[in-house]
Amino acid sequence: MGWLNLFKKDVPEPSFEFDELERIFGNLELKSLAVDKAAEFVARIFARSEFKFLDNGKKKPSNWDYLLNVRPNKNETASEFWQKAVYRLITKNELLIFLSDDDQLLIADSYIRQRYAVFDDTFASVTCREYTFKKSFKMSEVIFLQYNNNRLQDYFTQLFSDYEKLHTRLVEALSRNNQIRGVLSTKTNASFDEKKREKMQRYADGLFKSFTTKTVAIVPAQEGMEYSELTNTTGTSNLSVDELKKLRRQFDDEVADILGIPNALMHGDMANLENSQKMFNTYCYQSLVKKMTDGLNFALLSNSEYKNNKRIKIIGEGQRDKFALAQSIDKLISSGSMLINEVREELGLEAVPWGDKPLITKNYQLGEDIEKGGEKKDESDSD
Structure with a gap:
């Protein structure tokens, strides 16, 4: 019967160290800030693009002009729509744009993808703004793009794990800088009762309040108690807030390098601005335009139209x-x-x-x- 006692054991209640949780979420916010900063930088630039329908190299009116350049749906302008699309493509690594039954272009928030070998992949349970469409969409009916690979977020996580340790140590070291430290000693060897402890605590609280709220603090001496400050003798360091700023900027630069964004351009440095813009166009913007152009041509043009030299072309800031x-x-x-x-x-x-x-x-x-x-x-x- 001993094995039955396994089911009678008390299940331990879960406990959380809230200080540790606060530290973890604070560091995750730092990581998200670096990724969001780079993604929003690219998304804002792409949002200024213009979409043209070309027939043998000449611009022709198309039913897609209004949707792509003015109002993709009832709730978003074209610039808002494409900024959101590029941001999601970079941060989530995938982007699904589909056309609703009333001819609105929408960005899917979630979906279930069914892969096939020789048939079109299908997307079911497509959700946009908390509304789930009952219809399943084929690959040929949507604009589906993948930015890089599925390990992009994994790489961000591994990269940040190293910076997290340095960032935590720097924050702790800066918190100790200029911290008031002192020792409150008594001239007695007798044991303390509750009354004496309360008396010492009131005296220590009064010292702390005077030191933190007044520019000139004068406190009375207490018989049998002596306070000595250690701030100016031990525990000081030469660290400054600039060290923390440099570390955060270094992590921003690492994320920008992964996405092909020159560091000087993202931080607004005017030195070598022209070269930075050329590098951005070559290694980041043009590849993004190529991905988006291929997706639009596949979704909006038939095979015969493409053979007849009809194209969707994106004209933007990267030209x-x-x-x-x-x-x-x-x-x-x-x-x-x-x-x-x-x-x-x-x-x-x-x-x-x-x-x-x-x-x-x-x-x-x-x-x-x-x-x-x-x-x-x-x-x-x-x-």
């Missing part, structure tokens, strides 16, 4: 500065390396009717003519 590239553009066109419409496409501009013919400046000549001995003599010249 190249046309004026800064003026000299390079001239060289590319005048040398015949690129057509005018090819250059315009790279700059996010529409094609022009006369832009598909190569243009070469007059002073260009073939290499074989140079080997023959220079320019050909004009036969019309005569002595």
Whole structure:
């Protein structure tokens, strides 16, 4: 019967160390702040983008123009919608945008994905703003994007575990700086009764209140009690709040590096601003635009439309500065390396009717003519 006693044992009541919980949640807030700061930075820039429907390189009116650029749904503007979409894509690693029965673009808060090998994946129990749709959506009916990989959040967690220890130690060390420390001693070897303890506690409370609330504190001496302060002799350090600020900034920089954001650009440093913007466009913004463009073209265009050179194009802040590239553009066109419409496409501009013919400046000549001995003599010249 001894084994039956296992079911009669008292179950211990769960207990929590609230100081430890407060420390954990405080550190998690620091981690979330770093991720949110980087994600919001990218999301705000992408929200200024414009979506164009192109037919053979020329902008054509489309039923999607209003939804993509003005009002995707009844409760959000286009900038709010796309900022929320990019933020969710970066922080949650996945983004599901679907079209409701009344033609509203919505961002799913949660869903259940059923994967298949050769058929479309399906999304069931799609929830948006606490409303769950009964309909299941196929992959071909939605815009579904994955930002990086499923280990992105795991990497953030592992990275933060190292910074958490340093951050906790710095906070503890800074809390001890300039802390009032003292010893209250008595000149007696007798044991203390409750009355004497209360007397000493009132005296200690009075000292503490005077030291913390008054710029000039004068306290009376108590017979048999002596107070000595240790603040200026032990337990001091040279740490400052700047050390804590540097550590937090270092963690922000690590998160920014993972997402491809130059540190100087995210912190607003004006030094090498142009180079930072180029790096951001190359390593972060353009890849995000490519992911979003591929998702839109797959969801909004059929196979036949894509073959007929119809495209959804995103024009945003990450586009190249046309004026800064003026000299390079001239060289590319005048040398015949690129057509005018090819250059315009790279700059996010529409094609022009006369832009598909190569243009070469007059002073260009073939290499074989140079080997023959220079320019050909004009036969019309005569002595």
